[in-house]
Amino acid sequence: MSGLPVPPPLGTAMLPAGTFAGQVVAVTGGGTGLGKAIAVEFARLGAAVAVLSRKPEHHAKGVAAIEVVGAKAGAFAVDVRDPEAIAVAFDEVEAALGPVDVLVNNAAGNFPQPAEDISPRGWRAVTDIVLDGTFFASTEFARRARAGGRPGAVLNIAATYAWTGGPGTAHSAAAKAGVVNLTQSLAVEWAPDGIRVNGLAPGLFPHEDVPPQMRADTPEGLASLARTVPAGRVGSPHELGWAATFLCSPYAAYLTGHTLVLDGGNWLRRGLRMPDFLPVREQFPPPPDAKDRS
Numbered sequence: 001m002s003g004l005p006v007p008p009p010l011g012t013a014m015l016p017a018g019t020f021a022g023q024v025v026a027v028t029g030g031g032t033g034l035g036k037a038i039a040v041e042f043a044r045l046g047a048a049v050a051v052l053s054r055k056p057e058h059h060a061k062g063v064a065a066i067e068v069v070g071a072k073a074g075a076f077a078v079d080v081r082d083p084e085a086i087a088v089a090f091d092e093v094e095a096a097l098g099p100v101d102v103l104v105n106n107a108a109g110n111f112p113q114p115a116e117d118i119s120p121r122g123w124r125a126v127t128d129i130v131l132d133g134t135f136f137a138s139t140e141f142a143r144r145a146r147a148g149g150r151p152g153a154v155l156n157i158a159a160t161y162a163w164t165g166g167p168g169t170a171h172s173a174a175a176k177a178g179v180v181n182l183t184q185s186l187a188v189e190w191a192p193d194g195i196r197v198n199g200l201a202p203g204l205f206p207h208e209d210v211p212p213q214m215r216a217d218t219p220e221g222l223a224s225l226a227r228t229v230p231a232g233r234v235g236s237p238h239e240l241g242w243a244a245t246f247l248c249s250p251y252a253a254y255l256t257g258h259t260l261v262l263d264g265g266n267w268l269r270r271g272l273r274m275p276d277f278l279p280v281r282e283q284f285p286p287p288p289d290a291k292d293r294s
């Protein structure tokens with residue numbers, strides 16, 4: 001055995017068919033990568049799914065992937081940094097699909113860079129999308145659910161470096177740490193209203209949609225990433241779909257305020273003896289086309 005077993009293939013059901021039948025699930029950033037995989041798993045289980053993000057080309061990708069599994073889909077233009085635009089998008093989702101039962105805060109921005117090189121606008125872009133965007137969308141969701149007397153579930157996508165920090169991720173890690181903390185505060189505040197709030201922290205899930213510095217484009221690159229994980233492999237996006245749907249399902253009715261780590265043991269591998277330390281500028285050299293910000 002050279003690691004943990006591989007998961008069942010994409011399309012294998014974990015929860016009973018129809019677990020989310022009649023429900024509307026909104027996924028921010030649901031048109032690409034992991035958000036798309038999560039959106040598809042909800043769709044497979046009977047939900048109508050709304051993709052909320054900025055770019056029309058991502059809307060089209062998300063809607064196509066959801067419709068392929070036979071579910072109702074819609075895409076709605078929104079920048080999660082803008083609370084008024086979020087309110088408008090929720091109005092549009094309600095008109096097209098119905099009130100939102102489950103919100104997945106998955107949208108994120110990120111680019112690996114040494115902390116002192118991150119410009120103020122770069123810092124704000126990442127932290128505004130990740131932390132402020134999660135707060136704005138969650139509170140809009142909760143106000144509407146409470147006004148309608150509806151229960152609901154919020155799922156916040158974090159990252160394992162929320163707890164550890166890490167080189168090249170000062171902005172993203174700080175924002176994700178805020179998201180984990182916010183998950184706990186909102187879970188306590190909203191439990192009396194029947195709204196559960198949980199988190200899901202992925203480890204390494206490379207895919208074609210992340211920017212070049214964050215993915216592995218060759219079999220060798222992928223194998224080298226896999227060797228860094230105790231499980232001996234990187235994650236498959238559909239595994240996140242299973243975890244996400246479980247956390248938002250009635251089978252997790254007593255589970256709130258928790259952030260589940262899905263990373264093949266990667267964040268726990270640290271010991272007193274480690275491979276040679278690599279300074280941040282060697283881990284993340286600027287790409288050849290990098291803008292000179294000096």
Ligand SMILES: CCCCC/C=C/C(=O)SCCNC(=O)CCNC(=O)[C@H](O)C(C)(C)COP(=O)(O)OP(=O)(O)OC[C@H]1O[C@@H](n2cnc3c(N)ncnc32)[C@H](O)[C@@H]1OP(=O)(O)O
Binds near residue numbers: 110126159
């Ligand atoms: C397998 C490994 C996985 C690793 C873990 C992954 C975790 C993730 O979170 S993956 C998610 C990654 N996905 C994305 O980032 C997609 C969306 N990204 C974006 O939209 C942009 O990258 C954004 C975050 C910068 C936001 O875009 P926008 O608001 O349109 O911002 P601007 O383009 O106007 O830029 C604002 C500011 O940020 C600077 N900047 C942008 N990109 C970079 C970069 N690659 N490196 C350095 N700085 C960057 C940009 O220059 C602007 O600053 P100023 O120049 O000072 O104006």
Ligand SMILES: NC(=O)C1=CN([C@@H]2O[C@H](COP(=O)(O)OP(=O)(O)OC[C@H]3O[C@@H](n4cnc5c(N)ncnc54)[C@H](OP(=O)(O)O)[C@@H]3O)[C@@H](O)[C@H]2O)C=CC1
Binds near residue numbers: 157
């Ligand atoms: N891939 C990985 O290994 C890891 C990913 N994660 C987390 O998983 C989640 C998904 O990431 P992943 O799929 O990999 O990355 P992607 O880059 O594929 O997805 C990011 C999504 O966020 C959307 N988005 C970005 N900015 C905004 C904005 N201002 N308003 C609305 N939507 C926005 C984008 O859509 P659009 O451009 O259309 O707006 C895009 O669909 C993120 O929260 C990420 O931090 C965490 C750890 C590891």
